[in-house]
Amino acid sequence: MGTEGERISMEAAGNPAGRGARSAININHYATKKSLAESMLDVALFMANAAQLKAVLEQGPSFTYYVTLITLISLSLALQVVIGILLIIIARRNLNDLSKQPRLDVMNNVATALVFVIVLINIFITAFGVQKTGLYPSRGPREVR
Template sequence: MVLSPCFSRQVSHSLGLSRAPLNMNHYANKKSVAESMLDVALLMANASQLKAVLEQGHKFTLYTSLITLISLSLCLQVLVGILLIFIVKWNLNDEQTHLRLNVLENITTGCIFIIVAINVFITAFGLLIKTQRQQKNP
């Protein structure tokens, strides 16, 4: 079966495989939406962790540390979400916004790096709490 060239072009275009020039705004918006989805997933995971730590109560030694780290991570995630909204709103093709967009992208990247580092500690402390719980309840 041989496909017509017209059909082939339609399929290529619908899959984003056309040879038209890259629309930077479209690309940047897709990238920001993907970052936002990952941010929402991490936000939900941190909210779940916060609930689990609050249910454990003050009896664990790392309770305050975990509450602080999870709260800081949640606040930074909200900040990143707000920054991503501003990044998507500005036109990438407008050269007057390039400096602002670059600064916002750098701040967003830095915040995401800090969020990842904080979540490494949250996971490590969470494992310590699970270990303590297992030792107390054999």
């Protein structure tokens, strides 16, 4: 049957005693799925920033925070491209190779830090606001009957 230590290590490895044989978690598969999910969120944020950029450009340079918003949105978009590239690189590497793990860990930490920076930038973008004008056609004064 084995010692208590062997049973605990078997359970930690994903092979609990008392149940049928179960394979351990495939770290590469997990990391790929995680990177894919992050990439999809990155694409959604990228599209939202592109829509905000369009709205700012439509308002024109007369908008009070025009240059500020153009700069912040452009920086956010650029950082999102960098994160996308990092996530692709991370997803394509073999996490089971012990020699690559420290570098992949650094890359993952950099991607996480950049996501945090993008969140902060987008908070400022929201604070400065993008107001769309002319959404509803102007109606004259209502007639009183």
